[in-house]
Amino acid sequence: MKLSDLGENRVVAALTRALALGADVRVGAGDDCAVIGRPRDARWQLLKTDVVIEGVHFLPGDDPRRVGWKALSRALSDIAAMGGTPQHALITLAAPPHFEMARATALYAGLRRAARRFGVSIVGGETARSPGPLFLNVALTGTVERTRCILRSGGRTGDALYVTGRLGGSRADKHLDFIPRLAEARWLTENFKLHAMMDLSDGLATDLPRLATASRCAFNLDESSLPKTKGCTVRQALTDGEDFELLFALAPRHATALEAAWPQHFPRLPLTRIGHLLPPSALRPPPFPGHDHFA
Amino acid sequence: MKLSDLGENRVVAALTRALALGADVRVGAGDDCAVIGRPRDARWQLLKTDVVIEGVHFLPGDDPRRVGWKALSRALSDIAAMGGTPQHALITLAAPPHFEMARATALYAGLRRAARRFGVSIVGGETARSPGPLFLNVALTGTVERTRCILRSGGRTGDALYVTGRLGGSRADKHLDFIPRLAEARWLTENFKLHAMMDLSDGLATDLPRLATASRCAFNLDESSLPKTKGCTVRQALTDGEDFELLFALAPRHATALEAAWPQHFPRLPLTRIGHLLPPSALRPPPFPGHDHFA
Numbered sequence: 001m002k003l004s005d006l007g008e009n010r011v012v013a014a015l016t017r018a019l020a021l022g023a024d025v026r027v028g029a030g031d032d033c034a035v036i037g038r039p040r041d042a043r044w045q046l047l048k049t050d051v052v053i054e055g056v057h058f059l060p061g062d063d064p065r066r067v068g069w070k071a072l073s074r075a076l077s078d079i080a081a082m083g084g085t086p087q088h089a090l091i092t093l094a095a096p097p098h099f100e101m102a103r104a105t106a107l108y109a110g111l112r113r114a115a116r117r118f119g120v121s122i123v124g125g126e127t128a129r130s131p132g133p134l135f136l137n138v139a140l141t142g143t144v145e146r147t148r149c150i151l152r153s154g155g156r157t158g159d160a161l162y163v164t165g166r167l168g169g170s171r172a173d174k175h176l177d178f179i180p181r182l183a184e185a186r187w188l189t190e191n192f193k194l195h196a197m198m199d200l201s202d203g204l205a206t207d208l209p210r211l212a213t214a215s216r217c218a219f220n221l222d223e224s225s226l227p228k229t230k231g232c233t234v235r236q237a238l239t240d241g242e243d244f245e246l247l248f249a250l251a252p253r254h255a256t257a258l259e260a261a262w263p264q265h266f267p268r269l270p271l272t273r274i275g276h277l278l279p280p281s282a283l284r285p286p287p288f289p290g291h292d293h294f295a
Numbered sequence: 296m297k298l299s300d301l302g303e304n305r306v307v308a309a310l311t312r313a314l315a316l317g318a319d320v321r322v323g324a325g326d327d328c329a330v331i332g333r334p335r336d337a338r339w340q341l342l343k344t345d346v347v348i349e350g351v352h353f354l355p356g357d358d359p360r361r362v363g364w365k366a367l368s369r370a371l372s373d374i375a376a377m378g379g380t381p382q383h384a385l386i387t388l389a390a391p392p393h394f395e396m397a398r399a400t401a402l403y404a405g406l407r408r409a410a411r412r413f414g415v416s417i418v419g420g421e422t423a424r425s426p427g428p429l430f431l432n433v434a435l436t437g438t439v440e441r442t443r444c445i446l447r448s449g450g451r452t453g454d455a456l457y458v459t460g461r462l463g464g465s466r467a468d469k470h471l472d473f474i475p476r477l478a479e480a481r482w483l484t485e486n487f488k489l490h491a492m493m494d495l496s497d498g499l500a501t502d503l504p505r506l507a508t509a510s511r512c513a514f515n516l517d518e519s520s521l522p523k524t525k526g527c528t529v530r531q532a533l534t535d536g537e538d539f540e541l542l543f544a545l546a547p548r549h550a551t552a553l554e555a556a557w558p559q560h561f562p563r564l565p566l567t568r569i570g571h572l573l574p575p576s577a578l579r580p581p582p583f584p585g586h587d588h589f590a
Contacts, residue, residue, distance in 0.1 A: 003399065003422070004392035011396065011422050015388075015403045022416040025383070034418035036383055036436075049344075049385035049419060049434045055426040088320070088331055090344035092432050093310070097299035101306065104298065108310045121317040123329035124344060127298070127306050131350040132427020137387050139344045139434030141331075 008202075009210075030214070031152050032081040032198055033142065044149055046084045046142035050075040054133035058176065064103045066176035067136065068110025074201070075140040076118055076180035077244045081199040082151075083189035084144035086182070088123045089115060092137040094130035107136065118182055148189040150248070155196035155215030159249035159277040162258075165269055167204060168232030168240045175242040185246060187265055192258055197248040203241040204274075211247060218278040227272040249277055303497075304505075325509070326447050327376040327493055328437065339444055341379045341437035345370040349428035353471065359398045361471035362431065363405025369496070370435040371413055371475035372539045376494040377446075378484035379439035381477070384410060385419035387432040392424055402431065413477055443484040445543070450491035450510030454544035454572040457553075460564055462499060463527030463535045470537040480541060482560055487553055492543040498536035499569075506542060513573040522567040544572055 003011050016029035026044060027035035037044035052071045054060055072089060079086045091111060095104060108125075115122050120140070164181055181199070188194055196215050200207050204226075212219040228237040250258060255273065262271045298306050311324035321339060322330035332339035347366045349355055367384060374381045386406060390399060403420075410417050415435070459476055476494070483489055491510050495502050499521075507514040523532040545553060550568065557566045 001396045002392065003390055003394050003396060006396055008422055011399065012420055014396070015399060015422070016417070016420040019407065019417045020411060021418065022382070022414075025416050025418055028416070028418045029420045034383065034385065036418070047383060047385055047418060047434070047436065049387050049421055049432065051387045051389055051421065051423050051430075051432065053389055053423060053425060056424050087317070088329065088342060090329065090342055090434060092344050092346045094346055094348055094430065095298055097297065099298050101296040101298060101301055101309070104306065104310060112314065116315060119317075121320050121323070122311070122314045123316065123320055123323045123331070123342060125307055125311040125324045126344055126346065127303055127310070128346050128348060129351050130348060130427070130430075132425070135346070135389065135425075135430050135432075137344065137346065137430075137432045137434075139342070139385060139432075141342065141436075 032078040035149060041146060043143050044146055046079055046082050046144055048075045048078045049139045051135060051137040053135050064106035065110035068107040069114045070176050071136045071138050072111050072114040073178060073180045075138045076182060077199040079142040080180050080182040080185040081197050082144055083148045083185055084142040086118055086120045086140055086142045088141045089120050090124035090139040091122060092126045094128040094135040096130050150189060150194045150197040152196050152198045152211045152214035155217050155249035155277050157217055157277055157279045158252055159195050160252045160255045160273050161249055161275045162271055162273055163245050163247050164271055165245040166227045166229040167243050168237035169229040170240055170242040178244045181246045184266060192250060192254055195249045197246060200243040200245045200247055203239045205238040207247060216280050218280055219275055220278055221275040225272060225274050227270050327373040330444060336441060338438050339441055341374055341377050341439055343370045343373045344434045346430060346432040348430050357471060359401035360405035363402040364409045365471050366431045366433050367406050367409040368473060368475045370433045371477060372494040374437040375475050375477040375480040376492050377439055378443045378480055379437040381413055381415045381435055381437045383418045383436045384415050385434040386417060387421045389423040389425035389430040445484060445489045445492040447491050447493045447506045447509040450512050450544035450572045452512055452572055452574045453547055454490050455547045455550045455568055456544055456570045457566055457568055458540050458542050459566055460540040461522045461524040462538050463532035464524040465535055465537040473539045476541045479561060487545060487549055490544045492541060495538040495540045495542055498534045500533040502542060511575050513575055514570055515573055516570040520567060520569050522565050
């Protein structure tokens with residue numbers, strides 16, 4: 001059996017099944033970040049690792065500054081999805097020996113720019129020789145107040161489902177320049193009691209079922225309401241992936257307050273109600289296959 | 296200018312120069328781990344990232360269980376070198392789509408075995424598609440009492456220099472099965488006031504000058520005293536690399552007590568005094584070029 005036969009969800013599930021976890025691990029593999037701390041601590045630590053690979057997540061001709069920005073921003077998006085604040089990053093750069101130092105410097109310039117903008121300290125940088133493509137791994141820590149830590153698994157039947165921004169078409173351009181939704185997530189968790197949240201990395205068609213499954217719910221998706229990137233079809237909005245927008249679930253009684261307050265604070269970023277969570281008996285398969293890393 | 300023209304030391308130094316660091320960063324890039332915490336905190340956090348790459352750190356035919364063991368143990372060795380205790384690990388596995396699931400499972404079996412033995416929780420596992428070789432990145436956190444945190448930079452003129460174990464020949468076999476010196480480092484920092492410590496990853500000829508330079512000292516190395524692996528020459532002991540033994544500096548007045556107590560606690564692991572630190576005016580180049588990842 002090859003990884004491509006199983007698909008990413010089942011590969012990760014099989015590899016991380018029944019890992020022995022210490023008493024201070026609140027959430028292990030399976031959410032956007034790991035969550036560390038004792039049950040009553042005021043703050044918990046968030047841990048995330050994420051890699052971008054030449055030929056998979058970016059192309060050899062892409063501007064290395066934008067690749068560096070993307071590498072850190074992907075991990076930042078996961079910290080945002082937990083409601084957290086990022087803190088410290090460690091960088092692993094594996095590059096071929098003939099790689100130009102100017103390109104490595106430009107990669108780091110992009111990493112530094114994202115770090116500065118979002119208040120991250122880059123506290124370690126390892127380099128290794130790659131006999132193949134360029135690999136750029138980011139390990140990132142963050143912190144979150146216990147009461148504002150939002151998992152994928154807290155959604156409840158009837159919750160309204162929202163996404164920020166517009167979906168689809170990211171791979172044409174936006175995937176190298178996206179803004180991780182840290183400010184939006186912090187505002188949301190300060191002002192509303194979200195039940196579940198995640199970031200959209202593999203496309204709504206893949207990620208919404210993940211949130212619903214983690215919450216032991218089914219879902220209804222109103223495809224006509226989808227906030228599509230200009231020029232994109234519904235299918236593209238569902239399956240292109242790399243949107244790095246927030247998907248979250250909120251009790252419907254708070255929907256009116258949220259929809260009134262959001263545009264006051266984020267006038268340039270759409271917030272769209274796209275459906276709601278259903279009782280688990282209503283389970284149905286997702287409408288389209290989403291992005292799978294091994295497909 | 297290519298990475299291979301500069302060499303690893305200068306590449307890392309150039310990329311990590313003048314990184315903006317938060318007030319809670321005690322040590323950034325340049326030591327075995329990053330150190331996070333406020334100056335008077337009783338405990339500090341340690342952060343490390345480390346990668347093993349097929350064709351560089353292991354061969355395609357190597358037993359994947361041993362590769363997994365090595366991947367985690369390399370990072371554990373860096374936690375040991377700070378005097379710390381490991382806590383949480385995040386794994387990034389980038390593998391080609393045709394990679395067999397049984398091999399991925401075996402890699403994880405090796406990771407789990409090292410995690411269980413050294414008290415680590417694996418709290419996250421990401422997989423990605425690699426268009427080239429297998430990459431296995433480990434991000435690891437740890438903790439250390441402030442008073443037992445040992446940097447590379449604290450060595451003083453006259454300090455005795457010690458190494459654990461035997462050096463050289465690791466690449467023949469030991470590099471896949473080595474034991475990170477966590478127990479030894481914890482015992483050392485509990486019982487002795489070490490001035491500086493690091494782990495030997497690139498060979499003593501590369502790593503000893505790093506410790507001496509960080510401590511603003513020169514050094515004397517008694518090559519006739521080197522604890523060589525059976526069958527190895529002095530040159531191999533100095534330059535083979537991947538020993539993953541501890542190198543540390545201690546005030547010479549404590550040498551007798553250390554040499555008397557060590558064999559009581561670690562009867563099967565040699566501890567060898569190999570030289571001492573000198574005033575910086577005595578600076579001289581290392582005797583042999585050590586291992587360089589881009590060479």
